[in-house]
Amino acid sequence: MGIFHLFSHKAQRAAMKREDFAKLPRHVAIIMDGNGRWAKKHKLNVAMGHRQGVETLREVIRHTDDLKIEALSIYAFSTENWKRSPEEVGALMQLILEFFASEIDELDEKNVRILILGDKSALPDKQREVLIEAERRTGDNTGLRLNIALNYGGRAELVRAAQLLAEEVKAGELEAADITEQMISDRLYTAGQPDVDLMIRTSGEMRLSNFLLYQCAYAEFLFPTVLWPDFSVADYDEALKAYGGRERRFGKRL
Ligand code: FPP
DSSP states (O other), X not given: OOTTGGGOOOOOOOOOOGGGOXXXXXXEEEEOOOHHHHHHHTTOOHHHHHHHHHHHHHHHHHHHHHTTOSEEEEEEEETTGGGSOHHHHHHHHHHHHHHHHHHHHHHHHTTOEEEEESOXXXXXXXXXXXXXXXXXXXXXXXXXXXXXXXXXXXXHHHHHHHHHHHHHHHTTSSXXXXXXXXXXXXXXXXXXXXXXXXXXXXXXXXXXXXXXXXXXXXXXEEOOOSOGGGXXXXXXXXXXXXXXXXXXXXXXXX
C-alpha cells in the first residue's frame, strides 16, 4: 500500500485467479496514463502522481505474475517524455532507481525476467547501469516476461529493425526479397515473445502513442476511464474478463 493510499479509492474486491478466467491473454501491454491528472485532482505535484502510479504498477505486476500471464509490457517513458519539465523528467528518473532498488529482489525471486525496451544509451549513467544489471540478473529467469519501455518509440524500434536487416543484406547474408514478417519480429526488442493480445490505456485517452506498433497488429484494445493511480486489481480483472469476451478473428470470417 502506497504512502498516498489515503487518496486512493480503489475497489477492494478479492483478486481473481487463473482458473476464474475462460481465456487469458498471453501478452498484456499497458499505457499507464493519468498520473498528472490524478495529482492535479488531489492538489499534489505531478511527481506525487507518478509515485502513486508506481504503487499501482507494483500491484499490477504482482497480479500478472499470479495469473501466470506470459508477458507484460508497460510504457514507463517515451522518447517524447524528454520534452516535459526537467523537474518531472528528474522525478521519473528518480522513481526508476527507487523502483529497481525496492523490487528487484522480489522480482528475481519470483523468476521474473526483465527486459528494457528502448534506447538505454540516452539515459543517465546511473539509471542505465541499474537497468543493465536488472536485465543481467534476471536474464535466465523463465517466469513472467516484464518488458519496461524506457526512452522507447515504436517507429524508432522499426527503424532499428530495418537497419539490422539492411546490414545483413549488405553483408550478403540475406536477399531483400526474402525478408519476412517473422524476420522483422525477430529484430524488435520483443523478439521471441508473443504479439500483444491486450492493450490497456487508462484515463480514457484512446491513442497508441507510438507504443508497440508492430506487436499490436491484432491486439484487442481497452480504454478504462480510471486514472492510472486509481487503477485497481479489480479494474485489471475486469479488463481481463472483457478481453475473454471478445471474439478475435484475425481477419477471418468465423
Ligand atoms: C502518463 O501519465 C505516465 C507517464 C508519462 C509515466 C509513467 C511512469 C510511471 C508510472 C513510473 C515510472 C516507471 C517505473 C518502471 C518506475 P501523465 O503524466 O501523462 O498523465 P496526464 O495525462 O494525466 O498528465
